[in-house]
Amino acid sequence: MTIAELIEKTNWKLDTPELDTSMEIEGAYCGDLLSWVMGKGQPGQAWITVQVHSNVIAVALLRDFACIIVAENANVTPEFINKFIEEEMILIESGLPEYETAKTLASLGI
Template sequence: MTIKELIEKTGWKLATPTLDTSAEIVGAYCGDLLSWVMGNGEPQQAWITVQVHANVIAVALLREFSCIIVADGANVTEEFAAKAAAEELVVLESGLPVFESAKKLVELGI
């Protein structure tokens, strides 16, 4: 499933509206401890987290995630969204807890 299709099916907010959303999502990783994410994430996954700061963007790019899904209403600042957009990293906001966000992905077959 592409990021675009995920947004259409969930109504989750796209915090980086200027970016292309045609990238494929292959699985997902949930976590907020960056070394665990760095050590266990896989390319093309969606990363579900409540961490919102510049280092999250660095980890996501190095790990080649397809997008970040910010869960639990963690505050996506304009600065964060702008930096992610500049680095071409798609950021979504699910507005749901981490578990509910992950469950939604499973229901949609990701």
């Protein structure tokens, strides 16, 4: 499933509509400890986290994630969003707990 299809099916908030959403999502990874994510995440995955500081963007870029999905309504600031646009990484807010976010992805076949 592509990022665009995910947004269409879930109505989750896409914070970076300027960016290309045609990329396929190849699974997902949940985690808030950055070294776990660096060590275990795989290219093309959607990363579900509650961390909302600029270091997550570096991890996502270095790990070649498809997108970051911020869960739990963690406080996403305009500066945070701008950094994603600058670095061309997709940012999505699910507005759901991490578990519910992951369940939704699984129910969609991701």
